[in-house]
Amino acid sequence: MLQSVKNVVCERLFVWCSLLLFIAVPWSVQGTALKTVSNDYAPFYSQNMHLNGVVYQLATEALTQSGYQTSHQFYPFVRAAALTQNGLADGIIGLWYRQEREQWASYSEPLLSVNIVLLKRKDRNISYQQLQELSSYRIGIGRGYANPEVFKQAKLKTEAGSSDEENLKKLFLGRVDLVLISEDVAHHFVALGPIEYRQAFEVVGKPLSVELFHFGVSKHRQDHLQIVEQFNLALNNMKSSGRVGDILRLHGFEENGYWKKELARPSPD
Numbered sequence: 001m002l003q004s005v006k007n008v009v010c011e012r013l014f015v016w017c018s019l020l021l022f023i024a025v026p027w028s029v030q031g032t033a034l035k036t037v038s039n040d041y042a043p044f045y046s047q048n049m050h051l052n053g054v055v056y057q058l059a060t061e062a063l064t065q066s067g068y069q070t071s072h073q074f075y076p077f078v079r080a081a082a083l084t085q086n087g088l089a090d091g092i093i094g095l096w097y098r099q100e101r102e103q104w105a106s107y108s109e110p111l112l113s114v115n116i117v118l119l120k121r122k123d124r125n126i127s128y129q130q131l132q133e134l135s136s137y138r139i140g141i142g143r144g145y146a147n148p149e150v151f152k153q154a155k156l157k158t159e160a161g162s163s164d165e166e167n168l169k170k171l172f173l174g175r176v177d178l179v180l181i182s183e184d185v186a187h188h189f190v191a192l193g194p195i196e197y198r199q200a201f202e203v204v205g206k207p208l209s210v211e212l213f214h215f216g217v218s219k220h221r222q223d224h225l226q227i228v229e230q231f232n233l234a235l236n237n238m239k240s241s242g243r244v245g246d247i248l249r250l251h252g253f254e255e256n257g258y259w260k261k262e263l264a265r266p267s268p269d
Contacts, residue, residue: 114184117204
């Protein structure tokens with residue numbers, strides 16, 4: 001009889017402890033695992049970079065602080081976007097904003113900014129005032145990438161490559177005349193490439209756009225808005241605590257244009 005009473009007490013104590021743990025963790029994220037995807041886009045996020053890169057670390061730490069468990073896979077961008085669009089992935093890291101993408105993704109607050117520029121060989125005499133003046137040139141672009149609106153409207157002659165690294169090689173070999181590329185990406189691959197790359201390239205004109213990386217949550221998830229809300233709250237807490245600054249410095253992005261402005265803003269009272 002005494003043993004039975006002890007068993008009942010232990011069972012009830014276990015239930016109460018379990019209930020307290022249940023209450024302590026937001027109900028919306030209990031046991032929630034998210035499958036995230038991205039393309040391999042060094043130096044921002046890549047399986048070949050320390051901690052998978054600055055954007056990846058910012059995103060995954062914000063998700064972790066929100067209470068989510070994550071698993072991640074790298075794919076070509078077109079496939080990563082399709083997986084998210086069709087609900088086969090829960091979210092995509094590094095999504096640039098485009099209005100048409102709002103049909104299938106909810107956007108987080110920005111994670112990083114990037115300047116999109118035109119790159120040429122230094123030994124080529126190419127300049128312009130209006131983009132239409134470049135109509136006779138072949139311009140390498142990334143397959144599936146969201147190009148700046150002003151560039152799309154110019155309707156120039158383009159040649160899609162599977163990666164920025166491939167496009168840079170084609171530019172060096174003269175197979176394209178210009179490359180549309182992130183300025184940081186260009187610096188990254190020039191530093192890693194052959195010694196001949198070091199003094200071979202230069203930017204033509206001003207940046208065509210300043211893009212912002214986001215975490216995009218698939219709208220196939222019924223809780224997509226809640227995930228974004230919790231993500232943004234965690235990211236803001238990371239900003240206030242100094243964690244964002246630590247991550248930026250770790251990856252050499254402390255001078256990033258977006259975060260220089262954001263981190264300089266006074267914290268709300």
